[in-house]
Amino acid sequence: MKNWEELNLIKSIRSLVSKNGHNVLLGIGDDTAVVNTPAHEKLLYTVDSIVDGIHFLGDLNLWESAGKRAIGAATSDIAAMGGTPLYAMLSLFLPQEFPVRHVNAFLKGFLKRLKEYGMPLIGGNIATMRGKFAADTVVIGKAYRGKFVSRSGARNGDIVCMSGITGEAMAGLDLLTSGKAKRYPGLIKKYLEPVPMLRESVRIVREMSPHAMIDVSDGLLQDTLHIAEESKVGVVLDLDSIPVSEGVRYAARLMGKSTYDYVLTGGDDYVLVFTVPAQRYKAVMKGVKIHTIGRVTRGKGIRFYKDGKRADLKLKKLGYTHT
Numbered sequence: 001m002k003n004w005e006e007l008n009l010i011k012s013i014r015s016l017v018s019k020n021g022h023n024v025l026l027g028i029g030d031d032t033a034v035v036n037t038p039a040h041e042k043l044l045y046t047v048d049s050i051v052d053g054i055h056f057l058g059d060l061n062l063w064e065s066a067g068k069r070a071i072g073a074a075t076s077d078i079a080a081m082g083g084t085p086l087y088a089m090l091s092l093f094l095p096q097e098f099p100v101r102h103v104n105a106f107l108k109g110f111l112k113r114l115k116e117y118g119m120p121l122i123g124g125n126i127a128t129m130r131g132k133f134a135a136d137t138v139v140i141g142k143a144y145r146g147k148f149v150s151r152s153g154a155r156n157g158d159i160v161c162m163s164g165i166t167g168e169a170m171a172g173l174d175l176l177t178s179g180k181a182k183r184y185p186g187l188i189k190k191y192l193e194p195v196p197m198l199r200e201s202v203r204i205v206r207e208m209s210p211h212a213m214i215d216v217s218d219g220l221l222q223d224t225l226h227i228a229e230e231s232k233v234g235v236v237l238d239l240d241s242i243p244v245s246e247g248v249r250y251a252a253r254l255m256g257k258s259t260y261d262y263v264l265t266g267g268d269d270y271v272l273v274f275t276v277p278a279q280r281y282k283a284v285m286k287g288v289k290i291h292t293i294g295r296v297t298r299g300k301g302i303r304f305y306k307d308g309k310r311a312d313l314k315l316k317k318l319g320y321t322h323t
């Protein structure tokens, strides 16, 4: 199929997007979108980029997955605040010579996820660029009953919790690029099509009222450090409590890495890390296991414990930083 053409592309996106959603007065097609603001709600705004060669690998031709990844990663920041997504906007940067079938596949994945999250696409932009494919996704959400959870509320004595397993996305990427993808297809999917923990997030806020929360995009250590720095506290992580899945062990053996390289510094997991006072902690919430991985202390930075003793860790890199 030939290259994309802006007006045709807009027309086709418009036809794929359902008629204006709830509270949307004007959607795609006008100069701006117009929405009714829910009364007395706190609105959350976030934007996230996806760039070919950095956040996904266009060479693999998995454009539908790239679309899911773009909206999944952007929406995860709403989950990180304990919020619910309401609307999305998409800004595409397309090289002049770019097959329209790739754009269509990207949109297919993107719009599929929007439907699952019950969030309409209310506008966007298409620009030509020199270079590779890139896209910005804006997600607008609302806080759960006016309560939002920032990175900065952690208090000395809180326990540090995690709503899932880290390291699997990076293990998936390693398996994918080393051609050993078949053994653990679930891990590859975790990397290619991350799913934000939206339901879990609202439950965590409702049932535990966490002091601070973040989604793990750069790696467990890096993102826990964000909480520590913003809250002006220290964190002690108990290395024996951090879950390591079978797939991560397999990838570590295969790649000659430590499992810590995956679970502590592998990025793109999009699980939630949060801090709560011990009396509010719940081990399982509607089938989701909540791991306790450490505690908040005075001071600053992150320290490690293993077998009940202070431990030093040498890691290949601190986090997977998207530049």
Ligand SMILES: [Mg+2]
Pocket (backbone or CB within 6 Å): 076, 077, 080, 214, 215, 217
């Ligand atoms: Mg985030």
